Amino acid sequence: MPYIAKLYMLAIESIGKSLIFFGIILIVIGSLFVVFGRIPWFGRLPGDIVIRNENFTFYFPVATMILLSIVLTVLFNIIGRR
DSSP states (O other), rough: HHHHHHHHHHHHHHHHHHHHHHHHHHHHHHHHHHHHHOOOOTTOOOTTTEEESSSEEEEHHHHHHHHHHHHHHHHEEEEEEE
């Protein structure tokens, strides 16, 4: 095979692997949204800011994000020590 054809095949192969990787990431993120949507207290903790008007709702989950940050930090530190 000519050099250009081999280079083209490698590029197509790497694009395919990247698409599979990003597809798996999207599936994981979508699954997390489904799971977290079923936890009744997640996103409604004391400290989460909700401002509601007639035609506008502003939601800023401060306490939820702090809790999620702590859990992910502990999890990644445990995984990273191996």
